[in-house]
Amino acid sequence: MKKSVFITGALVFLISISGCYYDNKTEMYGTAVCDTANPTYTAIIQPMINQNCIGCHGSSSPSGGVSLTTYAQVIVVATKGNLEGTMNQSGGYALMPPGGKLSACKLNQMAKWIRNGAPQ
Ligand code: HEC
Known part of the structure; x- marks a missing residue:
C-alpha cells in the first residue's frame, strides 16, 4: 500500500517536472521574445517571406x-494593403500562406x- 503511494507520487513528480522542460525559447518566454x-x-x-512565401x-x-523576391516588390503589396489582408485573412483576401x-x-x-x- 505504502509502496504504491510512493510510486504514484514519484510518477506525478516526474510528469510534472518534465512539463517544465523547454528547449524552445519562444515556448518558454511566449510573446516576450517577440521583437516588434x-x-x-x-x-x-x-527572412519571414523567404521562409513562408517564396x-x-x-x-x-x-x-x-505576385513576386515577393525583392524589397521593391514587397512594398508594393504592403502599401496596397493586400499583404496584411492576406496574412490576416481580412478584407476578403484569401489566407496567405494558404496552409495556415x-x-x-x-x-x-x-x-x-x-x-x-516599411523601412528597409
Ligand atoms: C502554397 C502556395 C502559396 C504560399 C506558400 C503563399 N502564397 Fe500567396 N498566393 C498563392 C496563390 C495561388 C495566390 C493567387 C490566388 C489567390 O489569391 O488565392 C496568391 C496570392 C497572393 C497575394 C495577392 C492577393 C490578392 O488578392 O491581391 C498576396 C499579397 C500573397 N499571395 C501574399 C503571400 C504571402 C505574404 C505569403 C507568405 C506569408 C504567401 N502569399 C504564401 C499561393 C501561395
Whole structure:
C-alpha cells in the first residue's frame, strides 16, 4: 500500500517536472521574445517571406502574379494593403500562406513594419 503511494507520487513528480522542460525559447518566454520594436525588411520581413512565401511567390511564374523576391516588390503589396489582408485573412483576401496563418508574433511584426513605413 505504502509502496504504491510512493510510486504514484514519484510518477506525478516526474510528469510534472518534465512539463517544465523547454528547449524552445519562444515556448518558454511566449510573446516576450517577440521583437516588434523596430522591424526592418532585412532583419525580419525578408527572412519571414523567404521562409513562408517564396516557395509560391518566387521570381519565376509566381502565384497570383505576385513576386515577393525583392524589397521593391514587397512594398508594393504592403502599401496596397493586400499583404496584411492576406496574412490576416481580412478584407476578403484569401489566407496567405494558404496552409495556415503565421504566428501572432510574425503578424504583429508585419503590422508594425508596415505602420512604420516599411523601412528597409
Ligand atoms: C502554397 C502556395 C502559396 C504560399 C506558400 C503563399 N502564397 Fe500567396 N498566393 C498563392 C496563390 C495561388 C495566390 C493567387 C490566388 C489567390 O489569391 O488565392 C496568391 C496570392 C497572393 C497575394 C495577392 C492577393 C490578392 O488578392 O491581391 C498576396 C499579397 C500573397 N499571395 C501574399 C503571400 C504571402 C505574404 C505569403 C507568405 C506569408 C504567401 N502569399 C504564401 C499561393 C501561395
